[in-house]
Amino acid sequence: MNLPTAAGKPAERLKKLRDDFVSHLPGRIGRMREVLGESAVHGCDCCRNEELQRLFHNLKGSAAVFGFDGLREIALEGEILANGCDDSTHCRQALGFAVDRLERAAAEIAGASVAAEGGEFLGFNLDHVGLPAAVDACGRLIYVCDDDAASLDQLVTQVACFGYEVRGFPDTAALERAIDGRRPDCVVMDIHFPDNRNSGTEFMAAINRRFDPPLNTVFISARDDFEARLHAVRAGGTSYFLKPVRSADLAAVLDEITHVQPVEPYRILVIDDEREVAAYHCMILEEAGMMTTRISDPLRALEALEAFRPDMVLMDMYMPGCSGTELAQVIRQVPSHFSLPILFFSSESDQRKQRAAMRIGADGFMVKPIDPVALVSEVAIRAERTRALRALIVRDSLTGLFNHSTTLYMLENAIAASDRNRTGLCFALIDIDHFKRINDSYGHRAGDQVIASLARMLKQHFRNSDVIGRHGGEEFAVIMPYAALDMAVARIDQLRTLFERVEFADGAQAFTCTFSAGVAQHVAGSSLASLFGVADRALYRAKQGGRNRVLASVSEAVAA
DSSP: OOOOOSSSHHHHHHHHHHHHHHHHHHHHHHHHHHHHHHHHHOOHHHHHHHHHHHHHHHHHHHHHHOOOOHHHHHHHHHHHHHOOOOOOOHHHHHHHHHHHHHHHHHHHHHHHHOOOOOTTGGGGGGGGGOOOBBBBBGEEEEEESSSSSHHHHHHHHHHHHTTTTTEEEEEEEHHHHHHHHHHSEEEEEESOOOTTHHHHHHHHHHOOOOOOOOOOOEEESSOOOOHHHHHHHHTTTTEEEEESOOOOHHHHHHHHHBBBSSOOOEEEEEESOOOHHHHHHHHHHHTTTTEEESSOOOGGGGHHHHHOSSSEEEEEEOSSSHHHHHHHHHHHHHHGGOOEEEEEEEOOOOHHHHHHHHHHSSSEEESSSOOOOHHHHHHHHHHHHHHHHHHHHOOOOOSSSOHHHHHHHHHHHHHHHHHHTOOOEEEEEEEEHHHHHHHHOHHHHHHHHHHHHHHHHHHHHSOSSEEEEEEEEEEEEEEEEEHHHHHHHHHHHHHHHHHOOEEEEEEEEEOOOOOEEEEEEETTOHHHHHHHHHHHHEEEHHEEEEEEEEEOOHHHHOOO
């Protein structure tokens, strides 16, 4: 599996892929010559002719991808000849001549400099290829300005609990100096200051005349009159909160304004027997912030689908052992993959064949060489659709986290992967303390606010590789692959200390909450029920021991 922004600059990775392609040319052309030799001895049967067509076709597409137009033209001529081969001596001689020309072209390429940098040979710059990057809240700077010292201190403390870098200012002069020094990602601005009922909005209107684009601004105020709200709109305010501000609601707005996206990257499975071409397309998608896995053997596709659970499949049309159209039909036979988007990419320019591929269940067709920007766009559109449809089935509606059944399914997969790869795995159960009391005292709306806030903090606090689910009611589950027990406990305990500082409000009443957690480490060979039971018993002891604590069950995990 390849994560987004894999190591190495795009230019370096492109050059290596191109050099690898060149170094493998003698072997590919040698195989063409072997097939021709077998045809001369045994006759040009259907299987040999299909292999020869595929060899020319694949070389045509790969040469186009890596910018070798002369090589592509010769391979195209060879493909046309192989497609119409009648086993005559003349036909075999013509094919032999095409292979000779490929051999000479490959030798010239190998002898020439292949030091083209970056994407220059393909006419693009990968620096401009990409989707809006997912960012952590901790990388976002928030300025809060309020002349009420108690309100300012509370807001700075509360917003910081959600992972933001926050600075507070008691007056507009101090805020202006800070803005001139470093532009924030958002300003949380009070409207009413002692010198003027509308000082906050007037100040931001003046500031934004100096900035293009204007600063993101959220206004806060004790005023609920139309005039105050209209001033906020005219000053460029994105949102408006009445005091006292609910920190969880403010954090949700800040997440949206500052593009904090606590979701994992799109997961794309690339299937292509052309290894360098597959690696090239994976590189483009990774540079755009996606996560990829590639396989060269189509017979391993179902195994890869189960292990990786992609949002879409990017697949070559012509592969040995199983064509792309055949593989698409096999994938569609599996109910859980019936709606999974499949995008074909190939150097096939025959529109009839393209339409035939679409009829058997493909969602799109792109002709090599593929423009990187177009590739990212086509893949992202389909992957987003898959996410939206899948979310209706596997996500909890209140929190956006995985639901109970999906969490258990993913835990089962994580256990299998841990055993297979001999890597660490920790599992935690988190339960909000005295949650029934919260519902009884403040109402179910306040309870939902607490659940949603903890869910948001969980998503921000853990890695993209971790799996977070709502196990039921006020209970959450966290699956942490590759994690050692001490690291997992420390991570959850750090979140616990942040969560207990968050203030919630129901009308004029403010309250805080805590949670307890039990953590277990998986031991090779133990079952899902065993791991779950260890975490559950650790959680029970944390509750019995006074709540608001994180406990682990190392000895029980080892014994399981």
